[in-house]
Amino acid sequence: MMQGFSRVLVRSLLAAALLGGTASAALAEMVLNVGNSSEPETLDIQKSSGVAEANIQNDLFEGLLTQDAKAQPVPGAAESWTVSDDGKTYTFKLRADGKWSDGTPVTAGDFVFAWKRLLDPKTASPYGYFIDRVVNAREIRLGQKPADTLGVKAVDDRTFEVSLVGPTPYFLSTLTHHSTFPLSRANVEKFGDDYLKPGNLVSNGAYMLAEAVPQSHVKLVKNPSFHDAPNVKIDTVRYFVTEDVDAELQRFKAGELDYTYTIPGQQIPELKQTVPDQVRIAPYVGTYYYAINLTHEPWKSHPELRRALSLAIDRDVLVNKITQGGELPAYTFVPPGMSNFAAWTPKEAGETQAQRDAEAKELFAKAGYGPDKPLAVDITYNTSESHKKIAVAIGAMWKQKLGVEVTQTNVEWGTLQSSLRKKEYKDFSRTSWIGDFDDPSNFLDLFRSTAGEQNYPGYAEPGYDKLMDDAAAEADLGKRGQILAKGEQMFLADQPIIPIYVYTSKRMLSPAVKGWQDNILDNHLSRWLTVER
DSSP: OHHHHHHHHHHHHHHHHHHHTTHHHHTTSOEEEEEOOSOOSOOOTTTOOSHHHHHHHHHHOOOSEEEOTTSOEEESSEEEEEEOTTSOEEEEEEOTTOBOTTSOBOOHHHHHHHHHHHHOTTTOOTTGGGGTTBTTHHHHHTTSSOGGGSSEEEEETTEEEEEBSSOOTTHHHHTTSGGGSOOOHHHHHHHGGGGGSTTTOOOOSSEEEEEEETTTEEEEEEOTTSTTGGGOOOOEEEEEOOOOHHHHHHHHHTTSOSBOSOOOGGGHHHHHHHOGGGEEEEEEEEEEEEEEOTTSTTTTTOHHHHHHHHHTOOHHHIIIIIIOSSOEEOSSSSOTTOSSOOOOOOGGGGSOHHHHHHHHHHHHHHTTOBTTBOOEEEEEEESOHHHHHHHHHHHHHHHHHHOOEEEEEEEOHHHHHHHHHTTOSSSEEEEEEEOSSSSTHHHHGGGSTTSGGGOTTOOOOHHHHHHHHHHHHOOOHHHHHHHHHHHHHHHHHHOSEEEEEEEEEEEEBOTTEESOOOOTTOOOOGGGOEEOO
16 A cells, blocks of 8 residues: 555656646646656557557647548548549648658658558558558568558659559548547658667657657657647647546546546546536447457367356446446447447347356356366456456356456556457457447458457458458448458457446546537547647
8 A cells, every 4th residue: 555655646746746847838738748648658650559649749740631520530641632533542641841850841651661660571560551452551561462562652742643453432531540640750760779769869740759758757848840839829738647447537636637537437527526627527429348368278279168158247346336427338349439330239138147147057067167176267457447457346146156266466557458469368359349430340450360469359351251241342331341240259259358337538627728628539639739827
């Protein structure tokens, strides 16, 4: 307990020093202080996969399209685009005033360079599959074709042409994702692996990287070369590491943070009563789930065992007693309300927990486990009181209902990400997927056998891959939605993951912050905000 107190105290003192050291400057500048959860794994736009990193990257960089205050796609580095009649060729016209933070122009060649780097097997990007619809992208990513065969072209410095393998109705939405952003080729080649360091990094978004202090904060300052710089009001943004959600709330109450990354579940009822105008809870397209490591037994060959453990989880208890933020129990992976999807309801979603428990016991015994052959499992989660409470609760449910012996392993965020990508977690690992755009393929493509590191359970089923390919080739959105739903049904029948709940975004927001718009992606670019203290 003392150790936790010391950690909070040190961070609070550091924050106070940072704020106090710029008190006089703050009179002239507008500063936004943000709680941002875990230590950023990396700020490399093609190697990161977490929300904490994406929040910073969305301020630093701008893709062909960007997001407005409501997280809707709008022109970004490209001022306009055209699409061929067959839907396979997109031609983007870059802004004439688009510049990097060093004053050099953003060119089509920078996008060509970045997209080839994204697919380079040496980059090992978890998001390489994101542009698989580009001609030869998948083959390049898998090392089957050279990078020069990629279906992208710099027609001239301001014209970027993309050739797709077929019509892709959601393609434009994917271009707001950080993995598709440009990189200054000259900058990356000049500094090599050091290009991400403050003072070296060249960005084309509203902000530049000024400081990156491990386990403390990342400081951004306004980019004077940004094409819309006159309309960017906030001069400095500080993203603070705030893994301890209770400490984060205290920092918010002390005025050290203008908004939080989340809210401790047990505090929500009281906060709604005492400061309802500062509590922001909104729908969020994301699913909290447990990945199951299918690379070894007993999980590899026993879908009935995997299903038994899923059924034995009382999701209503988790969302009503632990998270308490309006989350919905999840029995599917694709969140409700997504466009272009034939929504369906699994049988267990309509059953009582007693019925689910009865089936869980039958399947558990069928898999050969019971008093004479007990099962021991481990749940891995990253540092968070909420993740810990959920893991402990699930462990207790498995113990009580099935006699399973459960241990919990707590690791830091970067370690969790590495273990998921390399399939090094022991049995189960807490993780989640937050929608990058409004299309079910953004969720279901994760589990293609060719998806790479983002396929955390290591799921590989040819029939599922074929359904995803069929859906990608289907131009009729209604038929495509039915194929995708069939794919999810096959996937969940195999049970390589355990969906637990559908997220809501939960934040504390200072009244001083203006321009905030709740949105289902929970993206809030600092360029759209102001702070009126």
